[in-house]
Structure formats: C-alpha cells, structure tokens
Amino acid sequence: MSKKFFYLMGLLLFSLCIPLITKDPYHLHILITTMFHIILALGLNFVMNTAQIPLCQAAFMGIGAYTSTLLVMRLHFSFWLSLPMAGILATILGIIVGLPTLRIKGIYFAMATFAFGEIIRLLFVGWTGLFGGANGITAIPPPNPIPLPFLGQIEFENKVSYYYFTLIVLTLCLVVIYRITYSRVGRACTAIRESDLLAQCTGIDIMGYKVFAFALNSFFAGIVGAMYAHYFHFIGPQDFTFWQSVEYLVFIVMGGSGTLGGPIIGSIFLTFLPEFLRMAVEFQVVLYGLALILVLLFMPQGIMGLIVKVGNRFSKPGGEKTNATPGS
Amino acid sequence: MQLLEVSGLSKNFGGLRAVHDLDFQVQVGDILGLVGPNGAGKTTVFNLITGVYLPNAGKILFRSEDISGLKPHRVARKGIARTFQLTTLYSNCSALENVVIGHHLKMQTGLRSILLRTPFFWSEEKKAKENALQLMEFIGLSGQENFLAKNLPHGHQQRLKIAIALSSAPQLLLLDEPVSGMNPEETNEMMALIGKIRANGITIIMIEHDMRAVMGLCDRIVVINYGEKLAEGVPQQIQENPEVIEAYLGRKDDFA
C-alpha cells in the first residue's frame, strides 16, 4: 500500500465526517451536486479514454431521471428498485446508440451523439403525456425510507442522508473505475487511444471496448439522473440539454483529461467556483468564462497537469515512469 | 507442416491493383523473406493477412484454417502477430507498459476478477509483468523499462515493437522492415535477435530491403513486383534470377 492509499483513506474519512462538522443544508447541497458532477465526469472520462468524445451525457442522465420518476410516481415502485432500473435502461439505450455510432471517428461521432442528445431532449419536450412536456414533472418524492432493525429508519427528506447515500455511490463508482482502469481492460483502452491500429493487431477488440466504456458511462449517468430527480424533486427538459453535456467535458478538460484525478479536481473546482463568484453578482458568469480561458492559457494540461509538474519537482527520480531521454 | 498458405490473393484500391493473384506458403520454423521494390505491395500483403484489409479474392489459410476476412483482433487471437513499418507504438507509455499492454491476449482476467481484485487477478498481473520484464531482457532492452516509448532511440523502438508482438506468444511473426534505419552494427544485433526468435520456435515472415539481412536470415524468399509474385526460392536462386535483378533496376551490388 502506497502513500496514495493513505491520502485517499484520509480523504474518505474526512468526507464521512463533514456532515458532523456542518449541518448547513446549503453546504451539503453544494457537496451533493459536486459528487453528482464527479461521477458524471469520471464516466465521461472513461469513454474519452477510448478516443471518443460523446456529447450526450445529459441525455442519459435524463433517461435515468425520467425512468425512475415514472416508475415511482406512475407504477408505485420503490426508489430502490427504480434506481437500478434507471441505470439498466440507460445502459441498454447506451448500447443501442453506441453500436452504430462508435465506429464513427472524431468530430463526426461527437456530432452524432449531439444529435442523439437533442432527439432525446425534444422527446422529453414533445411527449407531454408521458414526460410532462416543457413543464416537466414536479413533486417527485424522495427515496423510500430504509428500515433498520432496532434503530428506526433512515429518512431521505433531509440532506444528511442524501449526502451519505451519494457518497456511497460515488465511492462505488470510483472503486469500479479505478479497478477497471488499472487492469488489462484499462490498458486495452489506453492502447486504443494511443494507436488503435497496433491495438487491433495485438488482439484488442476495439469496438467491444468502446461499446463497453460507453455502456458503463451510460449506466452511471442513468443512476445519477435518478438520484438527481429524487433529490431536486423536479425535473424538466431544460435540465438535460446539450450545454449540460458540455459542462462535464469542461470539468474534465479543466481538471486534466487522461488522468483519474483530473475529472475529480475539475468537477470540484468548477462546481465550487460559481459559489465563490456569487459575490461578484453581475459579473459572476463572465468571470466563470474568464476562468476557463485563463486556466487553459496558462495550464494547458489542466489543473492536474500543474499538480503533476509540481509533484515531480519534489519527488525522487527512478522507479517511476520518466519523461527523460535515455542517455541524458 | 505448412503454417501459412496464401492462394490467389488479390486486393484492389479503386482502380489500383495493389496485390494480384499471389500464392506462397510458409513452413513451420522457417524465416520467409518478402522482398520487392518500394510500392510493390508487401505491406499490403501483411495487412491482408492480419485482417486490416479485406481481400477482394483469394484465401489465407493459417494452420489449415481459413482466416481471410477475419477482423484484426481475431487474427491476432489465432496466433499471428506483427510489427509496423512506421513507429507504431504506444508513444506516451513507458517501454514496459507497452509490453505489458501487449499481454492483453495472454491474460485471462475477466470483469469479475478485475472488479473483485481476486487473488487470480493479482497473480495474472504479476505474471504479465514478470513476463514483460523477461521479454525486455530477451530483446536486449533491460534497464530501459521506464523510458517513454516516444523518447527511445530508433533502434530501441524497433526492438520494442518486436517485444510487443512477442508478448501474445504468437506462432507466426510478421516483421515489417525490422532493420530499417539501422547502422551495420545494429543490423547485426537485430539479425541475431531474429535468429533467437526463430530458435524459440516462432515462424517469421520478414519484409526487408536490406539484402544482407534477407540473404543472411531467410530460408526462402518471395519476390513481389507490382503486386504480383516475380520469383520464389532459396536465397541463392533469387540472387541469380535475372528478372529479380532487373526489377531492382540493375542494382547488382545489393546482392553481393
């Protein structure tokens, strides 16, 4: 076990204690939405590691959100059943969309997913009977309480329970993505990204892995969508637009793509930033845009890139991957 | 025993006949040389065998099994590996990582063992890493493991390509210009390496322009020009074949 493991354990412990430190619902709200963003960014980053950039993240979120909402409100399912079903439905749709589109490269794939995202959004707007149209669906109930033997039950009306719930999901997601990334599956994805020709000829089934990554991401997006719906108690088509999809891309790029820490840091930084900028009132959004520009001009590798550079200055050479040239 | 048999192989690109009605066989344990002037279609043949291109006509039999038209990753699974002429490596990965990635086919870990980090997962990872280190020693790159592939000198990159190809434990290895860009000393080292690979039971087909390497290593040679077979035989025969000499525009001194 390395230093990293202890840092992470410390971070986890700290995260577990936060609701004990502050019960301010506003703070918890920010943390919960940040965690939603992290999960979505991690999933998207996983797909991007197979050299594809989808622009329909929000659509899968929406599919999960509406699925869970409709199952709970129309068919009286328990949230704890509708949650995995939301994920599964999003995954199935992800596979259906992924199979024909993932063979397309680059910007054309991005545009195809963009079109798909818009089709889904328009479906939410247009099919008023099922999805409530432009007004969406309101009064979505929180997750059903979980009874604990001898201890009463866990309610989800309050933010503390939701915080822990989200933290558990985030941790699971992190563990899954970490473990897959550092395995032969993750290496296969790296290979696809670096040279898909070589990857193919060493036995890597490119389409298989691309569809897998896309499906996995759809699953997480669907799950987050469901959690989103039952947290905000209201969803509408305007929550699942192209601009939301782009947002997650921005988190990844700003944090540093190609690493696991990048999407996490990017999500945290860019979810917290607007809160700090609130003080600037009018100029809040302008400053946000300016932040995007300045960070990329001065830190082209994202925030993670800066951290790695600084880290390299302080660590000992040898034993780790190095950018040095042999003989230097 | 015939490991590979190519018959009637043809490939067109639009109106251009890249490969036409090509036949040849490779016996187990042989080193076959595939030579010809630039643009003769040699790399196209490799691409056809490995499934990167679909043949327009003809058959490719590997261990008597028809593999024509199979996708590249399936061809690799059958036991055929290759290197590429251009520096096709995982540039931003370290040399060791490159070889470990190559072990993809040999490793048996499925999603269950990956997600649950079972002891099987760890033992497979350990095996892969040890095997990769052994391979790097075999090809003479010990000590270079942590350098990024893109920073390695050309000669070492050529060896790394071969290590990646070897990590899937292939029966047939296709080498596309393994000594290109090398000085005589490096060429000798590479020739020795190729000999070692063959000694380990791997059959080799080699595309090369360097005639010293070809003559020194190959058991048989197939000469291609304009996508068609020009000649076939042992090195001695090829050296003395007037058509072959003419195809190379009278560069007789190459054959000395």
Place this chain on the structure above:
Amino acid sequence: MDPIFFQTCINGFILGSLYLLVALGLTLIFSIMGVINFAHGEIFMLGGFATFFLREYYGVNFFFSLALAMGILAAFGVLIERMIFRPLRGEALNLLVISLGLSIVLQNLALIFWGPEEQSYLMGFQGVVHVFGMVLSKERLVSFAISAVLVVALYLFIGRTKTGKALQAVAQDSEAAALQGININQINALTFGIGCALAAAAGSTMGPIFLVSPFMGMMPVVKAFIIIMLGGLGSVVGAVAGGLILGIAESFGATYLGATFQNMIGFILLMSLLIFKPLGLFGYHE
C-alpha cells in the same frame, strides 16, 4: 401549383441562405484551424449589435453599417485568434473549451452592458414585393441577395486567388503548406478574420428579421453545425447544399408539422447521415 408550397420553398431558401453565412464562417475556421469555435454565435451577435448601434445611434446607411460591422468583427477575430487560439493550436479539446469560455464571456458582457431585451432596427427599405402570387418582404430579399453575393465572393476567393489557394493548402496539410513557404500564422489569422466577417454579416442581415439580443447567437450556431455536418466539413458547396436542405426542411416542417417534431426530424436526419455517410454529402476524406 399550390402557392403555399412555393412560398414555403422560397422562405426555406431565404432562411437557408442566412444560416449558410454562419455555417460558412464556421466551416472555414474548422477546416483551416481544426477549431470548433463555440464563440462563433457571439461574433454573429456582436455583428448584429454593431449594425444596430451604427443604425440607431449614428444613422449610418445599412450597407455601410454592414461593411463596418464586418470590418470591426474581422479585426476582433484576428485579435482573438492571436491571443486565445494560437497558444493552444493543435489541442482540440482545449480549443473547444476555451472557445466555450470566450462564448460565455462575450454573451454575458453583452447581457450586462446591453440588457436582455430584444431590440430591432430597420434596414431602411420597407414593404413587400409580389411575385407570382407570393409575398416576399424586401428586407428578406435583400438579406438573401447579400448572402448570395458573399457566398459567391468567398467561393471565387478560395478557388481563384493565390491567397485562397494557400488557404486550401493549409486546410489539406498544414505541414506541407509550411514547407512550401506559406506563412501559417498569417493564413490562420486571415481565415479567422474572414470567418468572423461572415458571421458578422449574417448577424447584421438577420438583425432586422429576427431581432438582436445577447442570446441571438446560440440557435444559429447549432443550425450551422448541422449544416456543416450535412454538407461535409470543409466544403463550400456542401455548406450551400446543407443550408438549403435545412432551410427548406425547417420551412416545410413549420408549415405542415408541429414545431417540436420539425426540429426532431432535422436531428434524426443528421444522426442517420452521420452513421451511414459520416463525411456528409460533399466532405472530403481526411
């Protein structure tokens, strides 16, 4: 024949020609620089506002305003290219996000300074023209004419002039072009300037018809992307074809179908096209 049918067609043509100008600027910028410029819509918007101020506050003739707006935004474009896009050249994702940042900044500055209301101005000639039983507003005719002139001018510039050929060379292979002595920096700056000028022109001509507001750039940019994908990246002819197809499809959709499904058809069409013919109708093989 049904006059409504023709009217719908003509409306479609005119609509298409307006989207086309935006699309041309975008495809130009993309094919030369590999940048999908999210801020393109804001350039369009600034063009509209520039013309608005020139018309309403200084009483400048419409055509002069148009020319001035194009000039101002072209200069602005060159500035942006130098300061913001050039440092990140080659990094597609970074360019995308930084252009998004620029888009946010410009849109919200406009919002702060000029307010969210939609404003209007006039081209200077009112009235309609009656042709074969169809009613066409003079303003729309003029905008169509302006689009047509600019498109033809662009086509001739790229195809027939030395600089235009240099542009094509850079689009195909910038390294090879550099080796031939073409100054890539200058070409990129010029391309960006032209792209912005076209967007500004579109904004100026669309202003009287669709009203100017800080948000006016968002929708045309999306349409422009669709057009480029339909017609194929990097192709002027493709953009024209794509623009006309989209304009006509939307026009018919608005007339005969509901609004929501009209939009959906466009996207379904786009997605199917990308799956079966990713390079678009006229795009070249990369």
